[in-house]
Each structure stands twice: as C-alpha cells, then as structure tokens.
Amino acid sequence: MADVRDIAIVGGGPVGLALAGQLLRTTDWRITLIDAATPARAARDPRAIALSHGSRQLLEQIGAWPVAGSAIEHIHVSQRGHFGHVKLHHDDYGVPALGYVVRYGELCETLERALARAAHDMGESRLERVFETRIDDLEQDTPASGEDDPAGTVRLRGVGHDNLPATFAAHIAVQAEGGLFHQQAAHGGRGAQRRDYEQTAIIGHVTCTRPQLGWAWERFTEEGPLALLPYEEHGTPGYALVWCCSPDQATRRLALPEAEFATELADMFGGRLGRFALAGKRHAFPLGLNAAPVTVKGRIAAVGNAAQTLHPVAGQGLNLGLRDAFALADSLRAGCTPRALQAFAERHRVDRAITIGVTDLLPRIFGVSYPLAGHARGASLAALACLAPLKHALARHMMYGMRR
Numbered sequence: 001m002a003d004v005r006d007i008a009i010v011g012g013g014p015v016g017l018a019l020a021g022q023l024l025r026t027t028d029w030r031i032t033l034i035d036a037a038t039p040a041r042a043a044r045d046p047r048a049i050a051l052s053h054g055s056r057q058l059l060e061q062i063g064a065w066p067v068a069g070s071a072i073e074h075i076h077v078s079q080r081g082h083f084g085h086v087k088l089h090h091d092d093y094g095v096p097a098l099g100y101v102v103r104y105g106e107l108c109e110t111l112e113r114a115l116a117r118a119a120h121d122m123g124e125s126r127l128e129r130v131f132e133t134r135i136d137d138l139e140q141d142t143p144a145s146g147e148d149d150p151a152g153t154v155r156l157r158g159v160g161h162d163n164l165p166a167t168f169a170a171h172i173a174v175q176a177e178g179g180l181f182h183q184q185a186a187h188g189g190r191g192a193q194r195r196d197y198e199q200t201a202i203i204g205h206v207t208c209t210r211p212q213l214g215w216a217w218e219r220f221t222e223e224g225p226l227a228l229l230p231y232e233e234h235g236t237p238g239y240a241l242v243w244c245c246s247p248d249q250a251t252r253r254l255a256l257p258e259a260e261f262a263t264e265l266a267d268m269f270g271g272r273l274g275r276f277a278l279a280g281k282r283h284a285f286p287l288g289l290n291a292a293p294v295t296v297k298g299r300i301a302a303v304g305n306a307a308q309t310l311h312p313v314a315g316q317g318l319n320l321g322l323r324d325a326f327a328l329a330d331s332l333r334a335g336c337t338p339r340a341l342q343a344f345a346e347r348h349r350v351d352r353a354i355t356i357g358v359t360d361l362l363p364r365i366f367g368v369s370y371p372l373a374g375h376a377r378g379a380s381l382a383a384l385a386c387l388a389p390l391k392h393a394l395a396r397h398m399m400y401g402m403r404r
C-alpha cells in the first residue's frame with residue numbers, strides 16, 4: 001500500500017495549483033499533486049482568461065501575483081441591433097481595475113513558481129508532484145458521510161507515464177481535473193445540470209485601428225455573446241476575442257480568410273473600434289454547462305471545472321474555481337475529514353449556485369429570438385443602467401462571489 005498522504009489533488013491546472021499553494025501556506029498537511037500532463041501543456045493552451053479583482057486578491061495571498069496581462073478598467077455591455085447598454089467603471093468600486101486579462105499559460109506558470117516557493121519555505125517534503133499520470137479511479141473505504149475517522153482513506157488508481165499502473169492513497173482526495181464541456185462526461189447523479197448551448201466560442205487575438213485602452217466589450221448578438229477583452233501583446237494594444245456563435249457559423253468563420261473574418265467581426269461588433277485585423281490563430285471551444293449536484297461525497301471533493309463547467313459569458317469559470325479552491329483550503333484547516341469537506345460544500349453552496357445560475361441564464365435570455373424579445377432585453381439593460389444598487393450588486397458578485 002502506498003504511503004498515505006493527507007490530501008491528494010488530481011489535476012494541476014490553475015485551480016489545483018492554487019489549492020496546493022494555499023494548503024501549503026495555511027495548513028500542515030502533506031499533499032500529493034498529480035497531473036496527467038506536464039506544465040508544458042498549459043503553455044500551449046490558447047485561452048485568454050479574464051480574472052476578476054477578487055481573484056487577484058486570492059492570487060496575491062499565495063504569491064501568484066502579478067501575472068503578465070492587461071487591466072480591464074471599464075466594461076461596456078450592449079445588445080446588437082437594440083437600444084440599452086450598461087457601463088461599469090473601476091472607480092465606482094474603489095478598485096484599480098475591475099479585472100485582468102491573462103493568458104492561461106502565463107497564469108499557470110506564475111502559479112507553478114509560487115507553489116515551488118511555498119514548498120521551499122514550508123518544507124519540500126510536504127509537496128509531492130507527480131506528472132504524466134492519469135487518475136481514473138477513486139475508491140474510499142469510509143463512504144458514509146458524517147463519519148469522521150481520521151484514518152479513513154481514499155485510494156487513487158491510474159496510469160503513469162511508463163504505462164504502468166500508478167496508485168496513491170490519501171485521507172482526502174480533491175478532483176481538480178477540470179476539462180472542457182465537449183470532452184467531459186456528465187458530472188452525473190440526480191439533479192446534475194447539463195446543457196449544450198449549441199454554441200461554439202471562437203477565440204483569437206485581434207488588433208484594431210481605434211483601440212480604447214482599458215475597455216472590455218461584451219456584446220450580445222442573436223448568435224451568442226461576443227467579447228473583446230483588452231490584451232496588449234508585444235506592446236501593441238489589441239483584444240482577446242471570444243465570439244460565441246452556432247457551431248456551423250463557427251466552422252465557416254474559422255475557415256474564412258483572415259481579412260474576411262475581420263470584416264465579419266466588424267459587421268457583428270460595430271464600428272466603435274475601427275477596422276479589425278487578426279493577429280494569430282483562431283481556436284474553437286464548444287460550450288455547455290456541466291454541473292455536479294453535489295461537490296462532496298464522503299472523503300472526495302470536486303473543485304473548478306471538475307465540479308462545474310460554465311458558459312464563458314461574464315468570464316466566471318476560473319474565478320469561481322479559485323473561490324472553490326480557497327474556500328476548500330480554509331475548511332480543511334479543521335482536519336482532513338468528511339466533516340471538513342461538508343463544511344466547505346455548505347459554505348460555498350450559495351456562491352456556486354448564484355454563479356452557475358447567472359452564467360446559465362444570460363446566454364439563454366439573449367438567445368431568445370421572438371420579435372419583441374430584443375426590445376424587452378434592451379429595456380432591461382437600460383433599467384439595469386439606471387438601477388445602481390442592482391447593477392452594483394451584480395458587479396460585486398462577478399468580482400468577489402459571496403466573499404464580500
């Protein structure tokens with residue numbers, strides 16, 4: 001039988017790395033962090049991620065800030081072809097920026113460095129790193145929830161880089177193996193939420209002739225939300241594009257010559273930023289919601305995309321995943337027991353439910369195409385712009401979740 005560690009984390013993406021970092025700093029537990037790949041995987045990931053100011057505060061706690069990227073100082077939300085818009089300004093919330101746009105790979109690299117420093121400071125033996133090992137089976141010997149036997153164990157089995165079986169044991173296992181909607185099996189069980197939005201996100205980097213520094217744009221179109229997030233590359237202002245559209249349109253647009261793609265983007269977005277030019281490859285991500293009904297079963301907890309995979313509208317997936325990680329680390333200070341995991345699930349339930357609810361509702365409301373729907377949505381946006389308390393409450397949730 002393998003050495004029994006306190007906590008085994010399956011998945012060293014941004015959420016698993018942040019969880020390991022915070023556990024090293026705030027507990028004495030001995031941790032094993034297992035990943036199917038090597039850190040080089042993250043560097044190849046093309047996603048640009050909008051991190052909220054609240055996520056910045058969490059990353060600062062574990063020494064994983066700054067991350068190279070660009071600040072979002074203002075956000076403009078509108079609907080194509082209809083009146084009504086909402087603007088958010090960092091000054092209104094007393095923060096230097098509402099959020100930051102970073103590359104997935106840069107974020108993981110910064111988290112890796114912070115984790116290595118934490119292991120150095122807190123004792124190298126407390127962190128075991130395992131790469132190129134895919135875990136595919138978790139089995140716990142004290143399944144009854146509520147039992148608090150400190151010796152209870154979860155066995156983790158998988159395949160190592162040499163194709164040989166790999167086994168691990170820990171008192172608590174955390175599933176942080178993430179993934180993308182189209183590659184994931186349903187996060188099963190009664191009450192699981194799974195919805196294919198029948199939208200694909202085209203992502204890429206674009207420049208334009210009239211950039212507006214610090215502004216992020218979220219424009220709802222008949223096909224899905226289109227986001228332009230400020231991202232300066234090699235000193236040139238530009239935007240990370242997340243263009244959600246039907247899978248057929250995505251296939252067609254991905255095959256368009258660059259100049260035609262840029263023209264179609266300008267038609268869809270409008271003329272505010274001038275002419276667009278593509279600066280790099282386009283990539284496609286099919287979109288869906290996949291949320292487990294419960295995030296804790298006995299000695300096993302799920303966090304990040306392993307617990308819920310969301311539509312990228314409003315950029316909430318990783319922000320919620322980081323809050324998962326920090327809430328879990330905080331609860332585990334009480335012990336590596338099912339009770340501590342239950343406390344995490346209970347404490348985090350409302351934040352998770354609201355974030356899943358909002359990101360599920362938005363693409364569906366804006367996807368309704370009957371004739372008066374556009375006017376009704378325009379009226380709602382205009383009303384939201386005038387109703388400062390409601391607007392601020394929503395913005396604060398997107399920034400901090402239930403932390404404040």
Ligand SMILES: Cc1cc2nc3c(=O)[nH]c(=O)nc-3n(C[C@H](O)[C@H](O)[C@H](O)COP(=O)(O)OP(=O)(O)OC[C@H]3O[C@@H](n4cnc5c(N)ncnc54)[C@H](O)[C@@H]3O)c2cc1C
Pocket residue numbers: 010011012013014015016034035036037041047048049050051133134135136176177178179180201203242285303304305306312314315316317318319320321
């Ligand atoms: C187009 C797009 C845009 C997005 N934009 C935003 C945004 O602006 N803001 C935001 O907050 N979120 C955004 N997201 C969501 C965000 O990317 C995810 O929420 C985030 O990457 C989840 O992190 P994670 O660590 O849970 O999982 P992942 O990033 O998927 O990492 C999982 C890790 O687990 C490893 N692994 C997988 N399976 C196994 C296994 N069986 N055994 C061991 N290891 C395993 C993998 O190698 C990987 O390292 C976006 C998503 C998409 C698709």
